[in-house]
Amino acid sequence: xxxxxxxxxxxxxxxxxxxxxxxxxxxxxxxxxxxxxxxxxxxxxxxxxxxxxxxxxxxxxxxxxxxxxxxxxxxxxxxxxxxxxxxxxxxxxxxxxxxxxxxxxxxxxxxxxxxxxxxxxxxxxxxxxxxxxxxxxxxxxxxxxxxxxxxxxxxxxxxxxxxxxxxxxxxxxxxxxxxxxxxxxxxxxxxxxxxxxxxxxxxxxxxxxxxxxxxxxxxxxxxxxxxxxxxxxxxxxxxxxxxxxxxxxxxxxxxxxxxxxxxxxxxxxxxxxxxxxxxxxxxxxxxxxxxxxxxxxxxxxxxxxxxxxxxxxxxxxxxxxxxxxxxxxxxxxxxxxxxxxxxxxxxxxxxxxxxxxxxxxxxxxxxxxxxxxxxxxxxxxxxxxxxxxxxxxxxxxxxxxxxxxxxxxx
Amino acid sequence: xxxxxxxxxxxxxxxxxxxxxxxxxxxxxxxxxxxxxxxxxxxxxxxxxxxxxxxxxxxxxxxxxxxxxxxxxxxxxxxxxxxxxxxxxxxxxxxxxxxxxxxxxxxxxxxxxxxxxxxxxxxxxxxxxxxxxxxxxxxxxxxxxxxxxxxxxxxxxxxxxxxxxxxxxxxxxxxxxxxxxxxxxxxxxxxxxxxxxxxxxxxxxxxxxxxxxxxxxxxxxxxxxxxxxxxxxxxxxxxxxxxxxxxxxxxxxxxxxxxxxxxxxx
Ligand code: HEM
Numbered sequence: 001x002x003x004x005x006x007x008x009x010x011x012x013x014x015x016x017x018x019x020x021x022x023x024x025x026x027x028x029x030x031x032x033x034x035x036x037x038x039x040x041x042x043x044x045x046x047x048x049x050x051x052x053x054x055x056x057x058x059x060x061x062x063x064x065x066x067x068x069x070x071x072x073x074x075x076x077x078x079x080x081x082x083x084x085x086x087x088x089x090x091x092x093x094x095x096x097x098x099x100x101x102x103x104x105x106x107x108x109x110x111x112x113x114x115x116x117x118x119x120x121x122x123x124x125x126x127x128x129x130x131x132x133x134x135x136x137x138x139x140x141x142x143x144x145x146x147x148x149x150x151x152x153x154x155x156x157x158x159x160x161x162x163x164x165x166x167x168x169x170x171x172x173x174x175x176x177x178x179x180x181x182x183x184x185x186x187x188x189x190x191x192x193x194x195x196x197x198x199x200x201x202x203x204x205x206x207x208x209x210x211x212x213x214x215x216x217x218x219x220x221x222x223x224x225x226x227x228x229x230x231x232x233x234x235x236x237x238x239x240x241x242x243x244x245x246x247x248x249x250x251x252x253x254x255x256x257x258x259x260x261x262x263x264x265x266x267x268x269x270x271x272x273x274x275x276x277x278x279x280x281x282x283x284x285x286x287x288x289x290x291x292x293x294x295x296x297x298x299x300x301x302x303x304x305x306x307x308x309x310x311x312x313x314x315x316x317x318x319x320x321x322x323x324x325x326x327x328x329x330x331x332x333x334x335x336x337x338x339x340x341x342x343x344x345x346x347x348x349x350x351x352x353x354x355x356x357x358x359x360x361x362x363x364x365x366x367x368x369x370x371x372x373x374x375x376x377x378x379x380x381x382x383x384x385x386x387x388x389x390x391x392x393x394x395x396x397x398x399x400x401x402x403x404x405x406x407x408x409x410x
Numbered sequence: 411x412x413x414x415x416x417x418x419x420x421x422x423x424x425x426x427x428x429x430x431x432x433x434x435x436x437x438x439x440x441x442x443x444x445x446x447x448x449x450x451x452x453x454x455x456x457x458x459x460x461x462x463x464x465x466x467x468x469x470x471x472x473x474x475x476x477x478x479x480x481x482x483x484x485x486x487x488x489x490x491x492x493x494x495x496x497x498x499x500x501x502x503x504x505x506x507x508x509x510x511x512x513x514x515x516x517x518x519x520x521x522x523x524x525x526x527x528x529x530x531x532x533x534x535x536x537x538x539x540x541x542x543x544x545x546x547x548x549x550x551x552x553x554x555x556x557x558x559x560x561x562x563x564x565x566x567x568x569x570x571x572x573x574x575x576x577x578x579x580x581x582x583x584x585x586x587x588x589x590x591x592x593x594x595x596x597x598x599x600x601x602x603x604x605x606x607x608x609x610x611x612x613x614x615x616x617x618x619x620x621x622x623x624x625x626x627x628x629x630x631x632x633x634x635x636x637x638x639x640x641x642x643x644x645x646x647x648x649x650x651x652x653x654x655x656x657x658x659x660x661x662x663x664x665x666x667x668x669x670x671x672x673x674x675x676x
Contacts, residue, residue: 079635083628090624097617100665119612167610176607215529231525238468238526322529345532346605357607377607385609389596396592403585 017075018084025130026088029123030113038112040120043172046380053169060133064140077137085131092124120171128168135161152398159391162384170381178359179374181207181330190376201376203334203352210328210361210372215321216240217280217299219255221248222308222315230314240282240318251288253316258282264304270296279304282318286311302368320366328358328372343374354378416523419461420485420516426454427489427509451509452493458486471530474543477658478524483547484554485512485519491555491583501579507558538601545597549590550653553626556583557650560643577639580646588626595623614665618656625649 033039044052067073075081096118099110114121139157142150177190177199188204191197216239221230232246232253244255261278262270270281281298286309297318300306309316327344332351341349343358350356355377362369430451437444462482465473473479489512492505559580566576598619599609610616629645637645 079631083631083635086624086628086631090621090628093617093621093624096612096665097614097621097660098663098665101612101614174608234526239528323532324529325532325535346536348604348607355607359607375607379608382603382609386600389599392592393596396589396596400586400589403582403589 015080015084018078018081021081022084022088022127022130025126026092026123029121029126032126033114033122034112036122038114040114040117041122041125044169045172049169049172053165056132056165057136060136061140064137065144068141073137077134077141082131082134082138085127085134088127089124089131092118092127096124125168128164132161132165152395152402154395155391156395156399159388159393159395161388163388163392166381166384166388170379170385173380175376175378177201177376179205179356179376181205181328181372181374183207183210183370183372203332203336203354205356205374206331206333207372208329208331208340210369211276211326212323212361212367212369213275213325214367215324216260217282217321218319219244219246219253219282219284219297220317220319221311222317223313224315225313229317229319240280251286251311254285254287256283256285256294262298270298280318280320281307284309284316286316302365323366326358326361328374330356330374332356343372348377416461417520419457420520423454423457423485424513424516426450426457427513430454431506431509451489451505454509455486455489455493458482462486469526469528471528472540472543474540474547475530475534476524476527478519478522480543480547480657481515481519483544484551485515487547487551488512488515488554491551495555495579495583499575499579501575503562504555504559504579507562508555511554511558533605536601536605538597538604542594542597542601545590546594549587549594550657552583552587552590553650553653556580556587557647559583560646563639563643564647577643580643581633584626584629584646584649588623588630591619591623591626595619614663615656615660617665618660622649622653622656625652 063073064077095115099115099118101116101118110116114123118124135157139154139161142153142157177192179187179190179201181187184207186204186206188201189198190201192199219232219240221232222228223230230248232248235245235247235252237244237255240255240258242255242258244258246253259270259272259278259281261273261275262281263273263278265271272278279299279301281296283294283296285292285294295309296307297309297316298304298307299318299320306317308318325344327342329342330340332339332341332349334352336352339351341351341356343349343356345358348355348357357375357377358372359375360373362371365371430447430449430453433443433447433450437447462473465482473482488508489505492508495504496502557580559576563576563580598616602611602616603609626649629642629649632645633642
């Protein structure tokens with residue numbers, strides 16, 4: 001960093017000016033936000049956002065190369081300002097991390113200041129804008145003239161610049177839609193939650209089959225008076241199955257027989273059935289004070305009453321386990337022809353530039369849900385953001401290596 | 411191996427750490443005890459490692475879902491950092507801080523035992539689950555060790571004013587911790603894209619992870635800007651508290667009510 005010593009430029013090397021500027025920018029952001037009545041920053045969508053980023057980048061580049069020794073530019077791209085902005089962004093993120101985001105603010109003032117929408121508000125975006133200017137200049141200076149020894153810096157800082165700038169500028173082009181579809185039906189209309197309206201999709205989704213696999217059920221004591229469940233203390237085995245034993249004060253329950261998928265026959269006795277329709281059945285022995293009774297329990301389904309056992313004012317019940325897998329067998333059709341696919345959480349499927357995700361189902365109906373909620377996502381900026389991510393990771397790996405090596409000469 | 415055996419294993423591990431540490435006192439007179447002191451301390455950590463492996467098998471899923479399970483990993487890994495630092499940089503004192511911290515985590519787990527629960531919700535069933543969490547774990551472990559070293563430097567370094575070694579130690583541990591934090595953050599973003607459709611949604615947990623990352627980013631730039639080592643030790647010592655908020659505290663924030671990241675079934 002060049003030494004500057006004329007007038008109040010002397011301050012440029014210190015943190016004082018940088019901190020004051022950061023505070024002023026944040027304050028200005030809140031004032032603009034307030035005057036705008038809580039409205040967020042106007043969004044620029046394609047292609048204006050791309051133009052904005054390109055112009056911003058070219059200006060930074062020219063500023064960095066042509067005015068390299070100008071004290072103002074040196075300050076703008078220097079560490080003191082960078083640090084102040086890092087702390088400024090951390091402060092704003094702290095607000096966003098403590099105050100619930102996204103909801104409607106009950107309070108007029110906080111609503112107008114936009115504290116319930118920190119990350120799309122003026123204070124945050126102005127600060128990030130200055131931060132990107134600072135980081136961009138630092139990258140330009142480390143890149144020109146090119147030196148291999150600066151590669152780690154370029155990758156790390158350049159990658160972060162690209163990811164942050166394109167992630168924020170590209171946000172308006174991100175589309176996230178919810179497609180509700182019932183078993184045996186087709187849907188080509190989707191719902192936009194933020195805007196509360198439906199749109200027509202360029203393709204349609206036919207739901208062939210929706211299914212859920214569950215973990216083992218749980219044996220609990222239900223107290224109808226307080227509407228509370230009392231789990232027992234497992235005494236042998238860790239999950240409900242043959243041989244499982246659990247104790248409650250005063251009695252114990254042992255599972256004598258267990259069927260994961262069963263249905264009652266004509267006499268009401270459970271018989272093994274297919275996984276699609278069968279429900280868990282357990283024959284339990286309830287013992288207290290040397291006496292015992294044997295009973296069948298089941299988790300119930302829309303057509304079968306749950307099998308429970310009454311014990312004084314309590315009920316011994318078997319709750320269905322939590323979902324292990326839920327999946328939709330679908331057929332996607334549109335200009336790319338028909339494509340059968342299976343959607344599961346963590347296994348999205350691509351179709352015609354969209355990525356489809358298994359999102360949810362009718363949770364009240366649980367395993368018996370006929371409805372599947374599918375999310376369709378389109379993010380044209382993703383490759384640019386990922387390019388930034390991979391640069392960060394490459395720089396990071398080099399940084400790790402450097403740290404290990406330099407660490408040796410302590 | 412289930413949680414029924416945990417109290418015994420935890421007590422045994424702590425006994426090993428304590429016993430091995432105490433054995434250091436007479437080593438000046440009986441150098442043969444030196445090696446056995448190390449062996450006993452390492453045995454404590456191996457015991458925990460073995461418990462984690464057996465518990466993993468019994469659970470039929472990685473034991474990385476609940477806070478109690480992650481505390482188990484910290485308890486096993488933090489002393490490893492202490493041992494490695496001694497092996498690599500010949501700094502012996504760090505391991506005592508590490509073992510104390512690890513024992514603290516074990517005591518928390520003994521006081522509030524986890525329930526044995528095999529369930530792993532669909533969002534967590536991903537190839538990213540283990541790398542993301544383990545990278546974060548190791549990052550936290552290194553930063554905890556860095557913070558411990560910084561506290562040590564605060565209490566001793568200012569008196570002697572010569573302890574360059576202590577300053578470098580906290581610095582390099584923080585640097586390596588930052589690298590892992592960065593990997594954890596990026597892995598998390600890549601995973602979020604696969605599981606929830608977007609790589610970043612400013613969910614409270616993400617926001618706090620970002621804040622802790624910024625805290626250590628601030629550290630690296632303060633140090634690149636030639637801030638004095640004394641101030642940096644205070645900075646490192648305190649930054650870890652931000653991490654702790656991120657790790658334990660997020661669930662208690664008003665903002666956490668709609669977080670997708672609470673895996674604690676209540
Ligand atoms: C605010 C904008 C930023 C500016 C102006 C800036 C500038 C700098 C400068 C001048 C250095 C010293 C380089 C050297 O000693 O060779 C540095 C180091 C570093 N920066 Fe940044 N940086 C910024 C943001 C970032 C960001 C966002 C990241 C993370 C993605 C980052 C990560 C690092 C790392 C890891 C180092 C190495 C520290 C060390 O060698 O001790 N910086 N930065």
